Amino acid sequence: GAVVSQHPSWVICKSGTSVKIECRSLDFQATTMFWYRQFPKQSLMLMATSNEGSKATYEQGVEKDKFLINHASLTLSTLTVTSAHPEDSSFYICSAPRALSSRAFFGQGTRLTVV
């Protein structure tokens, strides 16, 4: 079964509104989670690294004031897309590495459509 749960699976919002996406590790604690964005026929691009109890680390070119990340507990990270615009429409995916495991576990992804 899924070990990383992402919610919602899809969301449609109006331009100018904010949208929150949740990423939960279900049976392990994750001090670090990663947020990726994927455009059609493109690779997953890392947006930011979410760190429990401290500020997120953003990749070059990603606006930290637009993509707010909060990692308030060891099992939950949230990504808030603020003042969303149509160009923010994309597939957002989170992942969490599990200690003593050789791989990262991915959420199911969230399809965001801004109209």
Add this chain to the structure above:
Amino acid sequence: EDQVTQSPEALRLQEGESSSLNCSYTVSGLRGLFWYRQDPGKGPEFLFTLYSAGEEKEKERLKATLTKKESFLHITAPKPEDSATYLCAVQPQGGSEKLVFGKGTKLTVNP
């Protein structure tokens, strides 16, 4: 700069027709190379991790191999349910767990 290039972008096979997908990479020290399968509208599903040149891993009809510059995902006698996008990613050395992905190969297996 760490980079991953996958080829071909798309591949159509007949059921039972074996083939290979390629993943070329440049990285400043390789911690691990990962293969994932992604179905439309879903998150990536883990297949394999390879750590050193010469390593091979196998699972059902899939076999992954690794050299110092590239990795291959061999698909033997594929079935329609193997249709998906296959993603390759590298994890550079340096302490972070983040991955650098290629664009993927979209595989379609026709019955």
